Amino acid sequence: MRVSPPKFVRRLFPNIVWDIDDAEGVYITFDDGPTPGVTEWILATLAKYDAKATFFVLGKNVEMYPDLYEKILRAGHRVGNHTYSHQKGWGMSVERYVEDIDFASDLVHTNLFRPPYARITPSQIKVVCTRYKIVLWSLLTMDYRRNLHREVCARRVVNNFRAGDIILFHDSEKAFKNMSYTLPTLLKRIKERGLRCKAIEL
Numbered sequence: 162m163r164v165s166p167p168k169f170v171r172r173l174f175p176n177i178v179w180d181i182d183d184a185e186g187v188y189i190t191f192d193d194g195p196t197p198g199v200t201e202w203i204l205a206t207l208a209k210y211d212a213k214a215t216f217f218v219l220g221k222n223v224e225m226y227p228d229l230y231e232k233i234l235r236a237g238h239r240v241g242n243h244t245y246s247h248q249k250g251w252g253m254s255v256e257r258y259v260e261d262i263d264f265a266s267d268l269v270h271t272n273l274f275r276p277p278y279a280r281i282t283p284s285q286i287k288v289v290c291t292r293y294k295i296v297l298w299s300l301l302t303m304d305y306r307r308n309l310h311r312e313v314c315a316r317r318v319v320n321n322f323r324a325g326d327i328i329l330f331h332d333s334e335k336a337f338k339n340m341s342y343t344l345p346t347l348l349k350r351i352k353e354r355g356l357r358c359k360a361i362e363l
Contacts, residue, residue, distance in 0.1 A: 162321070164300065165299055165301065174286065176290045176295065177295045177297055178327070178361075183359070185355075185356060185357055186358070187324065187328065187356050187357070188326065188327045188361050189207075189215075189328050189330065190330065191217065192217045192243055192330075192331050193217075193332055194216055194229070195229035195230050195232075198334075200232070203332060203344070204233065204236050206348070207358070208236065209345075210352060212348055212358030213238055213239075213358055214358065215238065215273065217243040219244065219247055220243075220245035220246070220268045223268045224268055239271070239273065240269055241269075241275055242266055242269050242273065242275075243265070243274075243275050244265055245262070250280050250281035251281075255282075255284050258285050273361060276289075276297075299326045300318065300321065300326045302314060302328065311343065314339040315343040318343055318346075318347055324356055328347070330343075330344060
């Protein structure tokens with residue numbers, strides 16, 4: 162089964178990037194890093210398949226692990242702002258939410274933004290869109306679900322991805338079991354189909 166945002170939700174928010182019109186590319190993304198031990202593994206795996214990706218990083222993690230953040234950049238990947246402290250926009254004022262994004266922006270220089278949990282209000286979207294391209298996803302791996310068997314996770318992604326998809330993984334210890342099994346399988350399949358893994362350039 163393909164896990165994607167409902168079409169009516171996509172129509173409600175036309176300013177948000179859900180996928181990319183590209184018949185040759187697939188766009189793999191990672192949220193929540195950088196994470197020691199996990200980020201290095203991701204970078205090595207991407208390099209093995211000559212793949213580029215986009216990392217939506219947390220400002221607090223960049224602050225704690227600046228060397229890991231620099232490794233992402235040196236490897237030629239893109240980065241996006243994922244707030245400083247993984248804030249859910251729902252229940253927060255626009256001012257407080259934007260303030261947290263700005264804290265991250267001092268550390269992460271990018272025009273891309275992804276709201277944690279996809280929880281962002283219309284009023285927050287209106288403000289954030291004046292400064293960033295808000296990027297969500299068209300295919301959710303659900304790698305963060307501890308009770309999801311890794312082979313099930315892999316099948317859901319590998320059997321259902323399309324050209325132009327923005328695929329969401331997580332750069333975290335919680336997701337590592339499923340992500341570390343699914344990612345190489347996906348990268349191999351992408352190459353077999355003659356597609357390329359690209360970083361998001363908007």
